[in-house]
Amino acid sequence: MCRLVLFISIAAAANVNAAYARTPHAADSLAYPVNEYNGISYEVRLVRDSAGMPGHYHARIFTPVCDDDVCKPVYIDLYWDLLGSYLRYTVPLNESLTKMDHEEFKREEYAKLHEILADSNSLLKDYEMEELVESATKTSPGEVDAVTGATAKSLQAVVIPGALYTCYTLWHIAHGRVVDTIAKITDSLVDPPLLLHFLESRNHRYQYFALDKVMDNQGNVEPDYREPVINLIRSPNVFLAAHVLKRLSPTYFSGEERQNWLWETFLGGSYRLKLGILDKMEQLPLTNALRTRLATDKGDFNEVIAERIEHLLNRQS
Amino acid sequence: MKIPLNFIARYCLLALLGALSVHVKAQTQVLVEAESFDDPGGWVIDQQSFPVIQSSYLMAHGMGRPVADATTTVRFEQPGTYHLWVRTKDWAPFPKGPGKFQVWVNGKPAGGVFGESGSVDWKWYYGGEVKVDEAAAEIRLKDLTGFNGRCDALLFSTSGSEPPQDSAGMSGLRRELLSLDQTRKEAGHFDLVVVGGGIAGTCAAVVAARLGLKVALIQDRPVLGGNNSSEVRVHLRGDIDKNHHPKLGRVVRELDNGDPGNGNPSGSDYGDKRKLDVVSYEKNIDLYLNTHVYQVEMEGGRISAVIGRNIKTNREVRFTGTYFSDCTGDGTVGYLAGADYRMGRESRAETGESLAPEKADDFTLGTSNLWASLPVDSVTSFPETPWALPFSDEYHIDEERSDWQWETGFGNMNTITEAEKIRDHNLRAVYGNWSYLKNNKTEKYGKRELAWVAYIGGKRESRRLLGDHILTQMDIQEGKMYPDATVTATWTIDLHFPQKENSLYFPGEEFFAGTEHIRVAPYTIPYRCLYSRNIPNLFMAGRNISTTHVAFGSTRVMRTCGMMGEVVGMAASIAKAHNTTPRGVYEDHLDELVAMIKD
Numbered sequence: 001m002c003r004l005v006l007f008i009s010i011a012a013a014a015n016v017n018a019a020y021a022r023t024p025h026a027a028d029s030l031a032y033p034v035n036e037y038n039g040i041s042y043e044v045r046l047v048r049d050s051a052g053m054p055g056h057y058h059a060r061i062f063t064p065v066c067d068d069d070v071c072k073p074v075y076i077d078l079y080w081d082l083l084g085s086y087l088r089y090t091v092p093l094n095e096s097l098t099k100m101d102h103e104e105f106k107r108e109e110y111a112k113l114h115e116i117l118a119d120s121n122s123l124l125k126d127y128e129m130e131e132l133v134e135s136a137t138k139t140s141p142g143e144v145d146a147v148t149g150a151t152a153k154s155l156q157a158v159v160i161p162g163a164l165y166t167c168y169t170l171w172h173i174a175h176g177r178v179v180d181t182i183a184k185i186t187d188s189l190v191d192p193p194l195l196l197h198f199l200e201s202r203n204h205r206y207q208y209f210a211l212d213k214v215m216d217n218q219g220n221v222e223p224d225y226r227e228p229v230i231n232l233i234r235s236p237n238v239f240l241a242a243h244v245l246k247r248l249s250p251t252y253f254s255g256e257e258r259q260n261w262l263w264e265t266f267l268g269g270s271y272r273l274k275l276g277i278l279d280k281m282e283q284l285p286l287t288n289a290l291r292t293r294l295a296t297d298k299g300d301f302n303e304v305i306a307e308r309i310e311h312l313l314n315r316q317s
Numbered sequence: 318m319k320i321p322l323n324f325i326a327r328y329c330l331l332a333l334l335g336a337l338s339v340h341v342k343a344q345t346q347v348l349v350e351a352e353s354f355d356d357p358g359g360w361v362i363d364q365q366s367f368p369v370i371q372s373s374y375l376m377a378h379g380m381g382r383p384v385a386d387a388t389t390t391v392r393f394e395q396p397g398t399y400h401l402w403v404r405t406k407d408w409a410p411f412p413k414g415p416g417k418f419q420v421w422v423n424g425k426p427a428g429g430v431f432g433e434s435g436s437v438d439w440k441w442y443y444g445g446e447v448k449v450d451e452a453a454a455e456i457r458l459k460d461l462t463g464f465n466g467r468c469d470a471l472l473f474s475t476s477g478s479e480p481p482q483d484s485a486g487m488s489g490l491r492r493e494l495l496s497l498d499q500t501r502k503e504a505g506h507f508d509l510v511v512v513g514g515g516i517a518g519t520c521a522a523v524v525a526a527r528l529g530l531k532v533a534l535i536q537d538r539p540v541l542g543g544n545n546s547s548e549v550r551v552h553l554r555g556d557i558d559k560n561h562h563p564k565l566g567r568v569v570r571e572l573d574n575g576d577p578g579n580g581n582p583s584g585s586d587y588g589d590k591r592k593l594d595v596v597s598y599e600k601n602i603d604l605y606l607n608t609h610v611y612q613v614e615m616e617g618g619r620i621s622a623v624i625g626r627n628i629k630t631n632r633e634v635r636f637t638g639t640y641f642s643d644c645t646g647d648g649t650v651g652y653l654a655g656a657d658y659r660m661g662r663e664s665r666a667e668t669g670e671s672l673a674p675e676k677a678d679d680f681t682l683g684t685s686n687l688w689a690s691l692p693v694d695s696v697t698s699f700p701e702t703p704w705a706l707p708f709s710d711e712y713h714i715d716e717e718r719s720d721w722q723w724e725t726g727f728g729n730m731n732t733i734t735e736a737e738k739i740r741d742h743n744l745r746a747v748y749g750n751w752s753y754l755k756n757n758k759t760e761k762y763g764k765r766e767l768a769w770v771a772y773i774g775g776k777r778e779s780r781r782l783l784g785d786h787i788l789t790q791m792d793i794q795e796g797k798m799y800p801d802a803t804v805t806a807t808w809t810i811d812l813h814f815p816q817k818e819n820s821l822y823f824p825g826e827e828f829f830a831g832t833e834h835i836r837v838a839p840y841t842i843p844y845r846c847l848y849s850r851n852i853p854n855l856f857m858a859g860r861n862i863s864t865t866h867v868a869f870g871s872t873r874v875m876r877t878c879g880m881m882g883e884v885v886g887m888a889a890s891i892a893k894a895h896n897t898t899p900r901g902v903y904e905d906h907l908d909e910l911v912a913m914i915k916d
């Protein structure tokens with residue numbers, strides 16, 4: 001088997017260049033080589049959006065997919081976001097994906113492949129190919145259930161019957177060495193417009209990435225990014241909102257306007273955010289305006305909140 | 318000394334109530350238990366908090382769609398003006414819950430909307446004055462949301478004073494106004510009284526009955542099967558084909574309705590009917606469904622009787638017996654009788670188990686409310702759920718149906734005294750996540766609807782009653798064969814913990830579990846784990862037998878639990894034949910028991 005892979009991967013490497021010559025992205029200057037675990041290599045390229053902002057990464061891949069006996073070639077285009085998360089795949093024109101019996105994927109199997117690749121935590125991650133074959137084909141329910149029942153059952157959900165090797169190979173490429181390569185490229189691209197773009201992107205991974213760059217350990221944020229960072233407290237992503245709220249330096253919430261803003265945020269925010277805002281207020285000298293509003297509104301919620309507001313007001317006096 | 322005003326007010330009220338108590342009869346009070354309504358409509362009866370609030374209640378479990386009204390007719394001896402009180406709570410005060418409902422009296426709403434007070438405690442809420450012109454009034458509970466509004470009782474009183482708010486005071490009021498003591502029935506005397514009709518209890522009852530014992534089987538739900546019933550939907554695990562004593566497992570096999578997996582949207586696949594049929598066929602079994610045992614009577618250190626209350630009618634029944642078997646899962650009978658028990662984890666120093674924690678603690682495995690969705694023809698909506706757990710693109714559970722991992726209560730909540738809170742936390746996770754999926758992942762979930770969400774929590778762990786032997790990890794892993802080896806167990810040591818990522822997003826509020834299966838070779842459970850070490854006529858079978866927390870991780874699966882029940886049924890018949898105790902069977906008649914299991 002090994003020898004066969006080697007043979008085909010040389011062919012694959014040769015073919016990659018030919019393939020790229022046909023892609024519309026060939027002109028982009030940022031193309032980086034990736035040498036994948038199964039011996040293939042390919043180039044990943046940055047694609048910019050219409051405004052010239054980094055948009056995503058793309059690679060055309062040609063890889064053998066092998067079982068014990070035979071290998072077949074697979075052509076596929078893979079796309080990643082700027083932090084190396086798999087986005088989607090397409091199959092080049094005139095190509096198709098087939099199962100081991102050479103039957104072409106059905107419509108729903110194409111969709112399923114996307115789902116499989118989109119799961120970065122897939123069970124495929126922890127499996128050697130050999131183990132995988134064993135678990136996915138073992139059918140005696142008594143045996144399997146007693147020991148690895150959950151695993152065998154879930155495995156059936158993460159592969160397409162008859163295309164185990166395709167799923168496995170493509171998953172390991174989509175989540176393989178390319179991820180590190182992309183991280184390095186993106187790091188080299190970081191500049192203020194990109195960071196602002198990230199903060200305002202609604203993509204939590206981009207947002208956390210940017211936050212790490214613009215906020216220090218004390219929760220201080222460089223002036224240019226302050227407003228967009230504070231605004232994240234109103235993000236529909238409650239986890240991000242609570243995270244930013246918790247980390248931000250209390251100094252940004254001392255003025256009357258900002259405290260009013262905080263209270264408005266409290267009123268519209270989720271329960272988790274409400275508790276987070278009350279926590280934050282414990283670190284602040286409260287303005288009279290806010291104290292008045294707290295006193296007026298305190299009974300409108302529940303016992304826990306009423307008590308906490310009471311505590312806030314007493315603490316201040 | 319300064320006494321806060323509200324304290325004085327309450328104190329005076331109490332004193333006043335005390336002074337007035339002789340006249341209580343003079344004023345008219347009519348207590349209407351919601352669970353006893355003539356027609357519950359779409360509301361369901363929930364008895365799971367009985368140990369805490371000493372009552373069942375009605376709940377509007379509509380998975381987000383308002384359920385049909387519950388209605389009843391209340392008779393009044395005296396027409397007139399009554400103060401209406403409604404016993405309810407806000408089950409999800411974050412900050413205000415969705416469990417909203419109205420109470421209608423004779424076609425008109427009384428007292429506004431209940432269930433959204435922001436307070437999680439069960440309380441009487443004032444519903445204003447209602448005029449009753451005739452001898453009978455029609456009462457209606459109108460659910461407004463389908464999100465688990467709940468009502469324990471209504472009180473019509475000619476006195477304006479507040480009814481007792483605490484559960485002890487409420488018990489007294491209930492006892493008096495429902496005439497519980499005067500209406501209690503005697504079920505008779507039984508050789509074996511089995512409390513709890515899960516797989517363990519059902520097997521114990523069937524085997525004992527077939528061996529000629531007169532048996533009472535008491536179950537506090539309308540169906541048998543416990544976690545394997547259509548109400549919880551857990552599939553049977555543990556092997557019965559590797560038995561050291563092949564005779565065991567026969568009744569388990571009869572009850573087994575095939576394997577629909579966990580949380581299958583088709584409830585009938587779990588075989589409630591099959592179990593009921595198997596039991597109904599036994600003329601030696603008196604089956605009491607819908608009966609929750611909450612009290613025991615003792616005589617000379619033994620249990621002489623248990624008292625159960627019907628979860629709907631609130632009528633009480635007393636069962637006297639020679640032997641009792643605690644198959645409640647919670648070890649409730651043992652607990653009430655003063656049996657030695659353990660809850661939580663032992664320390665490594667105490668048990669010598671490598672899998673035990675350094676220090677003993679209250680950690681238990683959690684409780685699950687499984688759920689499932691099904692495809693529908695067109696896109697449907699599901700409400701936003703601000704009172705539920707929050708989810709977002711960053712974290713949500715992208716599943717069409719649950720499995721065992723949906724689990725709450727890892728020592729942060731007590732599985733008995735906080736069972737309601739645990740169940741409600743599960744519901745907040747299920748509904749919050751589902752709402753996120755429906756409103757944000759419409760492509761995948763638009764044409765799916767919740768088909769089923771369990772309102773009965775599937776409990777894994779609570780008390781373990783202690784027997785003459787406490788099974789340990791070493792017993793299991795070294796495959797120790799004691800002379801009283803009975804049931805063969807095969808499941809891994811399967812101890813759950815909060816899943817890491819879930820802990821990250823919901824620290825202290827986890828609802829999703831992980832596990833590590835530690836394989837074991839088939840091993841045997843000694844008979845001495847199946848009877849109490851200090852209550853001489855008490856057997857136990859199921860998840861509340863005598864094991865350490867670690868060993869419980871393996872013994873707890875249901876085919877194994879069922880075989881324990883079978884052994885208890887046999888042991889009870891031998892005990893009766895020799896007029897001895899469960900321990901007497903071990904000490905003097907073990908050969909007979911082993912012969913019976915082998916034969």
Ligand SMILES: Cc1cc2nc3c(=O)[nH]c(=O)nc-3n(C[C@H](O)[C@H](O)[C@H](O)COP(=O)(O)OP(=O)(O)OC[C@H]3O[C@@H](n4cnc5c(N)ncnc54)[C@H](O)[C@@H]3O)c2cc1C
Binds near residue numbers: 516608609610646774
């Ligand atoms: C989500 C989940 C997944 C699980 N996975 C598996 C699995 O895959 N396979 C497996 O075999 N096991 C599994 N388990 C474990 C297993 O379900 C339990 O250990 C098992 O149910 C124990 O059986 P039992 O008869 O002792 O108790 P239960 O099934 O809990 O039955 C006890 C019954 O007694 C009733 N009762 C309680 N108190 C009283 C009272 N005071 N009066 C009258 N009746 C009372 C209860 O309503 C209940 O119906 C799982 C458990 C859960 C919750």
